[in-house]
Structures are given as structure tokens and as C-alpha cells.
Amino acid sequence: MLPDLIEIVPPGQRKETTVVLPGSKSITNRALILAALATAPVSLRGALWSVERLGFDCRVEPDPAEPANRTITVEGRGGTIPKAGTPAQPLELFVENAGTAARFLPPMLCLGHGSWRVSGIARMHERPQAALIGALRQLGYRVDTPNDRLPAIVHGTGARPDAACSVSVAESSQFASALLLSARIGGWKVTVTGANEDELPYVDMTRRLIDAFPWTGGTYDIEADASGASYFWGADWLLRDGGSHVHVEPTPRSGMQADQKFLELVARKPWPPSFSRRTDLADSIMTAIVLAPFASATTQFTDLGRLRVQECERVKALHAELAKCGARVEEKGDTLVVHPGALQSPCASACWACACRACGCAGRPACARPSPISSPSSPSSAP
16 A cells, blocks of 8 residues: 655765666566466466465465565466355455456466456456457356456356457457466467557567466576566666666566566667657556656657556546646647656645645645756756
């Protein structure tokens, strides 16, 4: 749970900082499904910590290199799911706001024998799920939901060799990844539609992971998280003109994560005039959007449609929160245009860098140190 206020204060003097990255959430979520479907125990080394409750035997050990990581050993059952409910009383699986769990679990549940009710928070029940549910029905499985969204009851009947389905990734590439993760054990043929597959980096990640995974048992090393690294690569870009540096270890290098490109496209000068979420960056494009006011020229961010159907309406959220800080942002369809300029901290209960009266926070004294955040885009410090 995040606090009401996170205050980020640039260092007052030159600093050298090293950040050790946790494991990739995207790879961990996929690897946990594959480990459960393997035919023998698999140890996921460097995995970002998460919890499963379907009855698989798991051994969790700390990772000495990174407190956020664990080595998770999962006893793979080859498609068998130890805990299940009945059609009359399905086993409840609450995914909260985890979109990957909401998409990756149903195909895996189809391989078991029994019934499960998958639900989440209210926002999760609004998010797209129809393409995945439709594909599972094409494969011959029963999924009960009145509106093709969560909550949904999945009735597993085991593998269906040679069953085939087509799934559109127009709304989310997770639908294809979800099916591909379970297709090997299910015996399914999955056809992906709705986009050029060369433009689907997360589907490519899934296929590469499936090919490299130790299906008969062993150890799989989870690569460091490139999306998380973007925050620190971005901080290094922002602070370097002042002589400070943020060193990130280890650097993801497999090419499996689309956000690995952030280091070359964003964190190294010169800053490009435009970015596409479809062809340039994945979720780390949001980091670039936040950095854009500090660039030397106007930046255009395109193909942002999928950000609108994630945990929140992220395009509007980015627009609104940057505007609160004084950034000049234009929203045109699924494009954001961000102009360079100085920022000023929005008011908060413990603020120190804004003029409180301007924020309308009646009853609070004006800040003792009103100080707008300077942008490196000024002529004297343009990157």
C-alpha cells in the first residue's frame, strides 16, 4: 500500500548511488505458471516475490543479492492442479488488481479438473477479458461469466490435444501469452491475430521463455526487471548534469524485455522527439513521459491506447498529474504531447516546494521554502 505522499528530493550535492534491481515481474509471472506446469520441481532464482494458493508445494528462500527477490522452488505437476472446487462451490481465487494473474490463470485452470471463481477488485472487473474467454471457449472449455469479464467461473476438464483457437491481441498481448503458457501441456494450437507479431514484444518474451524453460525440472534465473530499471536510468539522466549518477545493477541484456531499450532510447543523449508504445517502449514509456518536461524540446508519445485499460486510465492520470506540477501537456486521441518547462511541486500535507495558497489548500500555512523545480531544458543546461 502506497502512502498518501511520496516526496522525492533531488540531492543537494553530487552523489554516486548504486541500485540493485529486483527480478522482472513480467518474467516471474510467466515462470510461475510454467513451473507449475513442469513435470518436476523447478527453482526460480531471483524471482520477484509473489504468492500462489492453488495447492502447489512451494519452498521460498531469501535472495542474498536483493531483499525484494526470492528463490522459489515449485513442485510442477504437469497440468494437475492440487486444489479445486466444484461447479456448485468453485474455489475462490482473488487476484486483486493483478492483470497478469487475471489473464494467465484461466488457461492454466482449464488444464485441471474442477471449478474456480476468478475475481478481483472493482477495476479488475472493468478490464478487457473477452478475447481470452472467447478463445478458451473455442478450445472447448466452459467459462461462466455474464459479460465476458471477471468475475468468471472456469471449469477445468484437462488437456485437449489438437484443439485450436484464435485470439486477438488488439486490446492486450496478455491474452496470447496466457494461452501460449499453457498450450504445450494442453496440446492446443493458438493463432494470434490483431497485430503484426513483430510488434508484440511481450508475446515474444513468452515464446522465448517457453523455449528456454527447464520443463523436466531444474533452475531458471529470472532476469532483472527492465521496467523497474527505467525509474533509475531516468533518475541518472535527470541528475547527471548536476554531477550525480545512479548506477543500476545488473543491466538486463537478454533482449527479452522490451523496456530494456529504455537505456538506449531515453537514458542516453540526445533525447528523441517521439516515442511509440507499440514499437519503441512498453510500460517504461510512462517513465519517459514523466521525464519529458525536462527534455530540451517538445516530445510526442504515441500509441498509448492500452494504457487506458490497465490498473487505471493511465493516459488521463499522467496528463492530470503532470498538469498539477505545471507541465504543459496536450492529449490528442491516444497521443500525449509534452512541452519542456520548469515544474512546481503540487501541494501536499508535508510539502516544502510549492506555494500552498495557489493550490487552494485552505487552512495550511504557505510553505516556508517555495521553490519550483528547474528544468534542464533551459538553454544553459539543455541535455
